[in-house]
Amino acid sequence: MPYLAARVPSDWQVTHVDEEAEDIDWADQPDVVGITFHTPSAYHAYGLAARFRSRGACVVMGGPHVTLLPGEAGQHADVIFVGEAEGLWEEFLHGFVTGTYRRVYLQAGPASLNGAPMARKTLFHRNDFTSGVLFATRGCPNHCDFCSVVMMYQHGLRKRPIAEVAAEYGSFHGKRIIFWDDNIAADKEYAKQLFHAIAPYRKWWSSQATMYAAQDDEVLDAAARSGCKQLFLGLESVSQSSMKEVRKGFNRVEDYARIVKRVHAHGIAVQAGIVFGFDHDTPAIFKDTLDFLEETGVQNATFNILTPYPGTPLFQRLDAQGRILTRDWGKYNGRSDVVFQPNQMSVDELLAGFRYANRRFYSLPSVAKRMWRSPVQIWWTLPLNLAYAVSWASAQWGAPRRLADAQT
Numbered sequence: 587m588p589y590l591a592a593r594v595p596s597d598w599q600v601t602h603v604d605e606e607a608e609d610i611d612w613a614d615q616p617d618v619v620g621i622t623f624h625t626p627s628a629y630h631a632y633g634l635a636a637r638f639r640s641r642g643a644c645v646v647m648g649g650p651h652v653t654l655l656p657g658e659a660g661q662h663a664d665v666i667f668v669g670e671a672e673g674l675w676e677e678f679l680h681g682f683v684t685g686t687y688r689r690v691y692l693q694a695g696p697a698s699l700n701g702a703p704m705a706r707k708t709l710f711h712r713n714d715f716t717s718g719v720l721f722a723t724r725g726c727p728n729h730c731d732f733c734s735v736v737m738m739y740q741h742g743l744r745k746r747p748i749a750e751v752a753a754e755y756g757s758f759h760g761k762r763i764i765f766w767d768d769n770i771a772a773d774k775e776y777a778k779q780l781f782h783a784i785a786p787y788r789k790w791w792s793s794q795a796t797m798y799a800a801q802d803d804e805v806l807d808a809a810a811r812s813g814c815k816q817l818f819l820g821l822e823s824v825s826q827s828s829m830k831e832v833r834k835g836f837n838r839v840e841d842y843a844r845i846v847k848r849v850h851a852h853g854i855a856v857q858a859g860i861v862f863g864f865d866h867d868t869p870a871i872f873k874d875t876l877d878f879l880e881e882t883g884v885q886n887a888t889f890n891i892l893t894p895y896p897g898t899p900l901f902q903r904l905d906a907q908g909r910i911l912t913r914d915w916g917k918y919n920g921r922s923d924v925v926f927q928p929n930q931m932s933v934d935e936l937l938a939g940f941r942y943a944n945r946r947f948y949s950l951p952s953v954a955k956r957m958w959r960s961p962v963q964i965w966w967t968l969p970l971n972l973a974y975a976v977s978w979a980s981a982q983w984g985a986p987r988r989l990a991d992a993q994t
């Protein structure tokens with residue numbers, strides 16, 4: 587939202603509420619309310635929309651869930667944005683003033699990312715230990731069938747001009763930056779040039795990348811020299827059959843250990859993105875995965891229960907097979923609910939395996955083993971592991987469930 591706010595004309599007054607950090611001030615009387623949300627927050631967003639609409643505000647919705655299910659979202663908003671908003675958002679704001687806006691704004695071709703404004707820094711309210719977030723690229727050239735990104739940005743990979751990205755990167759005051767790209771090294775040449783351009787700022791950064799990109803020594807070298815301290819790598823599964831099944835066969839499981847070692851050799855910590863519940867996964871997958879993560883000394887991991895987000899090929903496949911158990915989007919959180927019938931285990935086994943993975947990975951013996959094997963960036967990966975351990979333990983004891991999210 588701070589990025590969209592930077593595209594609002596200066597004669598508008600903009601307030602940003604990040605509900606992770608603050609409550610909505612219902613005494614406020616906005617003319618236009620823009621809401622963005624992921625699928626698990628859909629009902630909450632619809633509730634907010636109803637309340638604002640009953641007070642006369644024009645409610646505009648956009649983001650992943652709206653793009654994936656415009657028909658549903660359109661019933662809860664005055665205006666919806668399907669896909670990217672660059673250019674169209676400005677058009678809507680003008681139309682609102684002149685009373686000529688449409689109900690649906692649909693980006694027909696790829697949106698231009700040239701000359702994108704810097705997100706408005708004063709509108710970031712989340713205290714998540716980062717000094718700034720930005721994006722350099724949008725979309726991904728791959729087509730993994732469980733991934734919403736493929737459906738959200740149907741025009742493939744796009745890149746911002748490097749000088750513009752570097753200027754925004756350099757404009758943050760603090761040192762810890764996150765690139766919220768889905769696959770920052772999808773274009774390796776672009777990535778290397780970007781890393782050279784940001785190196786002089788001497789900041790620390792992290793981002794997301796594929797295992798494929800992480801096997802390139804030149805990319806890793808340029809990343810490390812520019813201050814990359816951690817990469818979130820989409821390992822997804824240690825089962826090659828599962829990777830093939832979801833069109834991610836370019837992940838070569840036999841190469842995983844070598845790639846992790848190579849990333850570590852560049853002084854970059856690994857946060858492994860892991861998904862459980864693919865059709866080829868048997869109950870053995872949980873122990874196999876944990877054994878692998880401990881043997882390779884992976885610093886952090888985000889475990890997810892496979893979740894067929896609406897609009898993805900995975901959802902269509904499971905729906906056609908009659909395996910979607912619920913359309914309650916609140917349960918599409920990937921952390922506490924299983925929303926489909928797994929193939930080679932029961933729902934309870936999948937849930938129990940997911941809990942086992944978190945419990946074991948963030949147990950003190952596992953933390954000690956992994957840190958001992960690869961003490962990469964130990965000065966912050968160790969405290970972070972301990973924080974995860976406390977977070978997981980308190981979740982098990984009924985305290986508010988707040989498993990730390992990827993990257994934060």
Ligand code: B12
Nearest residue numbers: 620621622624625648649650670671672734895919920991
């Ligand atoms: C950053 C991020 C997070 C951060 C959010 C931090 C924050 N402070 O906002 C964290 C780590 C917390 C997070 C959590 C989750 N995330 Co997330 N996340 C992302 C990521 C990588 C980038 C989002 C982003 O900022 N993009 C940059 C902006 C500029 O792009 P954009 O959102 O697409 O917005 C453009 C248009 O969509 C449009 N638009 C968007 N919103 C609006 C609103 C209005 C009013 C208008 C006019 C236009 C508009 O305009 C923008 C410019 O064109 C995306 C992947 C992606 N590329 O989007 C995944 C992604 C959105 N996340 C995803 C998922 C699954 C999750 C989790 C469910 C994971 C989990 N299991 O817990 C949770 C859910 C959290 C929740 N409470 O609901 C999925 C979404 C699936 C879905 N169907 O909703 C994505 C697509 C990743 C993926 N590979 O599938 N996430």
Ligand code: SF4
Nearest residue numbers: 726728729730733768
């Ligand atoms: S490589 Fe990652 S971002 Fe790209 S389609 Fe696959 S899961 Fe999505």
